[in-house]
Amino acid sequence: MVLEGAVSAASLCYCTRGMAISRRTFLKASVGGAVGLSALGFDLAPVHAAVRQLKIRNAREYKTVCPYCAVGCGTIAYTHGSGGLNTTSTVIHVEGDPDNPINGGTLCPKGASQMQLAISPRLRKSPMYRAAGANEWQEVDWDFAMDWFARKFKESRDNTFMERDAQGRTVNRTNGIAWVGSATVANEDAYLITKTMRAMGLTYIDHQARV
């Protein structure tokens, strides 16, 4: 048709450009504007076909809470991945949960960039051990790390445990180990920290509320 030639000449046609499009990707020409204009006899669909596809279109949604301050903004984490056994899903975007009455879907710059925190390449993936006086870390496995931790913990507890104080009163404590943190763990872990460390006899226990 004449018309198609004209539009091509005007570089409006994207049909021959294939997948080489940089930031933008095709959206199937489904939208009303095109239909309206086609009444004229030519189709401008390719113009807005350039609008990229909504990146969260096929994502799964999880309702979570922002990890930063204590406003407690509700967030929705959008993840990508089918959930298949040989796949790992990842966070592709996080934005505010509009249903949450506290933040109503809004987020500050920290909240708005939490996707970068969630999947940061700086997150570590192995325990590391630094020997006394050493210049560097060495990677160790979890079994080594936990074995070392338990032995050090017990050793210091044994070294410093006090059943009775100077006045003969039962105190059942170790003042040789301190536990600090955290104001960023879930309540349930916070509770388990207190339960475990108090049972172990620690009294030097504190977290970020102090500093």
Next chain:
Amino acid sequence: MASLAATFGRGAMTNHWKDIKNADVVLVMGANPAENHPCGFKWALEARDENNATLVTIDPRFTRTSAVADKHMQIRPGSDIAVLGGLIRHMLANDLYHADYVREHTNASFLVSGDFGFEDGLFSGFDEAASAYDKTSWSYQRDAAGFVRRDMTLQDPQCAFQLLKTHYERYTPAMVARIAGCTEEKFLEMADIICSTGRADRVGTIMYAVGWTMHTVGSQIIRTAAIIQLLLGNIGRPGGGVNALRGHANVQGATDHAIVAEMLPGYMKVPTPAQTTLREYLDASTPTPLVADTVNYGGNSPKFFVSQMKAWFGDHATAANEFGYQYLAKQDGDATWLSIWDKVRQGDIEGFISLGFNSLLAGPDVPRLLESMSKLKWKVVIDPFLLDSAEFWRVPGMNPAEVQTEVMYMPTTHWIERDGSFTNSGRWVQWKEKAIDAPDGVRSDTYVLSELFWRVKELYLQDGEDAVYNEPIQNLTWDYLNPREPTLTELAKEINGYDRATGRLLSSFGELRDDGGTSAGNWIYTGSYTEAGNMMARRGTDDPTGLGMHHDWAFSWPLNRRVLYTRASADAEGRPWDSTRPGIAWNGSRWIGDVADYGATTPPGGPGAFIMTEEGVARLFSNHLVDGPFSEHYEPVESPTTNALHESVAVNPILNWYDGVRETLAAEGDDFPYACTIYRVVEHEHFVTRNVPLLVEAMPDFFVEVPEGLAALKGIENGGRARVWSKRGEVEGVAIVTKRIKPLLVNGQTVWTVGIPVHWGFVGITQGSMANLLTPYIGDANTRCPEFKAFLVNIERAEPRTT
């Protein structure tokens, strides 16, 4: 928050985020919510624009909160009590307080011992040798029945109200101006706005944060604010309150669950060696009524404690073994942050474990902290990211070979890889979903704790009869489906608690018993996970009150109550002070509105409104803090001026001075003429956001905020570099020369203030000076929160970097 509990009975933020929209006046002081709590701050602007509220800020800097406030007043760091004390005087002198509320809901009428006094900066009972007060004289007069004597006319010179009036009489506008550096006119302008809510039909809120807590008088600053809000009748009411804005996602929850030196879950006290039996412990921690008619809810403490011991030790906690009371460590003296590092410094503490915490950058006095840290035998750092605190042995300038500390770093999951709940500042406990799996090689905090527990337990079993006392470890309940990594749902149910006979999840802490028949890991969370399901995961958005209470959204401790001290929202007859903003109201047969803290069907006219105090009312006069029943202005330990009220007692007289600290403070003759304060900015969350490229881009470099006039004096150019040093350390970075900090006339001399943000260290995408190199190693008399917010420095121009 020690001072809120000392005044109202509970330490938490009194109201909640969305409630701020109901206020007529919003005072932001000791906080910068536009930067540190932006999405919560929206409700302050909602009040300003939709409720015709006036929003005011009082701060050493003109902040991004000030940028949208109606009025801002600049004060000198550390002068807060002078300003707040001035407000108390102003409202008493001009009859601006809410007289009916004060008579009904506070201890204004309570008569105090004739031995109580205050002179030259010291309250009665000061023991100089012990650096402490003997609080005997800070007590009430009792009648024959042992109850407090009252004068409802508030005229008796020994009643709390008259003593209060006398105490703050010295805080005249002229004195406020002299100490804080504002003008009298400006102070009076602010005072008129703030005191305008001392009426039934108006209500005001105060938003504060660590700008108040982090002083050597931190608790008393907050006490003063609490007194103000009581005098104005703003406690218990929607739109009112003293609202502590918490910094971390779950700092409230971690405190509720007592990762805290002095507390057990639910704000029960840690036992001391003097409490040799369960009976003695319970007697000491269970308050007895001071008036005939008080709910004195704390009287139920034995039920909460025994139920917690049942949750921890199950069948091993019986009446015969004092419910396992002797399993608990008895603590001597202070065990908080500063004391921990002091003990490390002395070589008493061998091992240190930090989880989700940057124990180096947190400060204060990083050079001293580093010296202490290097004395540890071992350190474990558990965190998703490798932190400065894990790498303290290679802080620039240190020789790793000289640090003999063994360090283990363990990467654990973060929030999005686990479910579980966070408790926000306003006590809303919200359950979150897990979004993604942790990568291979990363384990959960729950795993680390469980694995540590099992391995230590097994090591003790191997020791056989020679083992050091480990009965509590062997007897600790750990009956989870996967004992090496319990689910957070299992733990949530344990926290909520069960009827042990039937296994039924409890729905209220009213069901708890002291005979071992119930268990509850943390009584204030009872009701959060009931037979009806996980209350923390509820997503109902209805708000029938229109006041933003949203009772069907998540769970709010206690018992889903949204505003604390609700009974005080109504008058003696149970009518709301303001019918347009009712907290609860008596409808003739029951209380309607918010979840009543008073029995739902207990008619008005009975016990006092503050159920958590032995007095049944809130305390204008309180003997619960160690440094005074009223607040008093003391200078920061490093101050650019003398104490204008009493030169001989310049600083808080009962501070704890750790060994060697006095030598690290600016002394007479040292050249540290400028006040300095440290803070965060909105683009950062403490230290972790150094890992987020978008945030590093948004606020990239360490900087120093320098007032224009001071910059001119020192030849510092905007965008150039400045060096700032204290007696303890120095920092260097880009200078932001600003109009937002003005010189102040304090005590007849000009005082300049310099501002420094906390964020940087030597690990992360962005690196820069650690602000806590500068800060002093001294804490509040009550809480030992370090005095980060007011100290002295010097400043000079630094040359541009050559690289």
Next chain:
Amino acid sequence: MPDTLAIKRISASPSALIPLASLRSGGPVYSKLVDISKCIGCKGCEVACKEWNDLKVEQTTNFGSFQSHKDLSSNTWLLMRFNEVELGDGDDLTWMIKKDACLHCEEPGCLFACPAPGAIVQYQNGIVDFNQDNCIGCQYCVSGCPFDIPRYDKETKTVAKCNMCIDRVEAGLEPACVKTCPTNAIEWGIKEDMLALADKKIDRLRERGYEHAAVYNPGGVGGTHMMYVVPHGDRLEDYRLPAHPTASPGQLRGLNVLQRVGSYLLGFGVISALVHFLAVGPERPEESV
């Protein structure tokens, strides 16, 4: 509501002169409303914009300001600008913080100036979008913009600016900056509703003593689809808002040959289409839905 993205104007085409509006029944016309009196300068919008649009993180350096970048760039479409201004005697400090980004003019100077057919598209809903695939990198749009918004990217040799998150708008979502704004300082809706809201906000500001409070929706560009509520309407220059910005299709004249060629070609297409339409009648869509 999803938006149909009906087109109004295309650069270097006759539609730049005669908008296609008459060819379409009116759909919703949107606008952002930025209430400067509610803005806390948190940069939530700035960061959300970059996150949503996958814009590159740039190396920034503090240059003596809370402002992150000195200027907009092809990878920073939205910049919070900070300006400390003393209005009166020194006790009256105002920290003017302004969200700087494309205003989406009703009469878009960039589009009028653009010689590359299809590089700039204006939609009926008010959005002015750049399509880098058609951009020839001539930067005429930069000079055509009365607000100094579009920025050239040396690497891609194209110009970029805010696209109002057109992908979100199409899906019925608000732009990322609007969604995230912690204090609701940026609102989004039908332009008429936003104008009414602006009036209400100005009333409140005047009550609060801002006697010069005004809405910024300059007529010289036919109004904008990002409007501001300006507390100090008498100090527009302090907010870097031009007092009299102008743009008109007339700018099309005087532009270069390439642009003319492009527009004539497209004009020829349209005329041919009309002929075709008159002769053959409307074309039927091949697939029925």
